Amino acid sequence: MMSRTVVIAGASGFIGGYFKQRFIAEGWQVRTVGRDASADAQWHDDGAITKVLDGAELLVNLAGRSVNCRYDEKHRREILDSRVLTTRALGRAVAACAEPPRTWINSSTGTIYRHAEDHPQSEVSGELGSGFSVDVARAWEDELAAAVVPATRKVPLRIAIVLGAGGVMSPLRNLARLGLGGHMGPGTQKFSWIHVEDLFRAVVFIHADPGVTGPVNAASPYPVDNRELMALVRRSMGVPFGIPTPAWLLEAGAVLIRTQTELVLKSRWVEPRKLLGAGFTFVYPCLTGALNQIANPTRSLT
Template identity: 85%
Template structure:
């Protein structure tokens, strides 16, 4: 039987590498679009991208420069372009296919919602926020919406913070805990919406298999935690007994020194996966304790 084919765009990062390995394990043929020499198609080569996409069943776009940086003029432009221009390029390529992918899942971000400590933000009732990160998310989704690909179902995936062994945001948190600085950050009441990378992979397969899922789709665990609980669980997973809290003013100063933004830890992200839950999706890692235990002991089976 001919293997199913998926095209991964932006497959060189933490999520992309994990997805590539898991798709192969599941029996898929994987083609890639990227900047490295090993990619099947290079960015800025519409013909090669169209060839890679033609006959594929699924397109998953993960391309995007890291937001873990200071938002100066140059970085802002690179963050925006790395999302919008790659999505535009994929739209041109898909529209040129004789046999286009049935589903196009395009990364977006749960950061598109406002700072929320009062209630969860679902796809239908969530309120969009403001600021640079939200502007990027809006432009990203608008570009996907503008792609004229009538034979392909387009799904913007609003992804929460992704956790997993060997990558994601847990490294810095674990390092702070090792140094005794693993206390809560800022007020500690800000929500932390997250998803284990294995569940994110399973969400992609689920969304592809369920043609009734349209429009934005929130990819987040149904059980977010606040920052106090997050840091407590990080310490527990590492068997570190205490951690010194970090006030907002110190975070601001430290962010300048390490060239990042405090938004990454101070914004309250409360993303509710309402469409997934209503469609019957079952999370492998619904609770943060299990996810962190797996990250701390990654040799254990995922099942």
């Protein structure tokens, strides 16, 4: 039997690296599109991207510059272009395929919804927010919608903050280790998250079920607030206490470490209604289990 083929665009990051390893473990053939020389096709070469995609069953696009930076003009342009232009290039390549992928799952972000402390934001009733991050997310999804690929199901995946051995966990664990792992700002802002293993499983699940159409929220059904998040991070590391950080100090610190306070102060309350409605089950629905696995990575993922 021929092995199934998946193309991962943006495979060099934390999520992409994990996905590559997991797809290979599940018996898939993995091809990659990216900036680095090890990728099977580079972004500037439409012909090579088409060749890599032709005959593949699934396309997963994770490309996009990190948003963990100050939003100056240069970085804003890089953040936007790294999402929109890569999606546009994939659209051209899929359209040129003789045998295009059956499913194209394209990253989007749970940050597309407004700051919400009153009720969760589902794919059906969620209200989109405003500001730079939301504008980027809208442009990203609009670019996917604009791709004319009638034989391919396109699913924008609105991903919450992804937890695993890397990514956002490193700075949070470092803060806790330094005794600064208290709540940030008011501490009431919601933290929607998903374990990287559940994100991988959600992608495979969506591909297998043609009834699941986008946009789809990829988030655990049990978000926490920032106060509980930091308490659980401390507990998973055996750190007894943490000094809270008021919003004004976060603003000053964010300038020093060249990032944006939005990453910790915005209340993201993302509800995975479509996944749950389609029967998807989470291996890590609760943050305690997810953090324990990350703190003890030798523990089985299944």
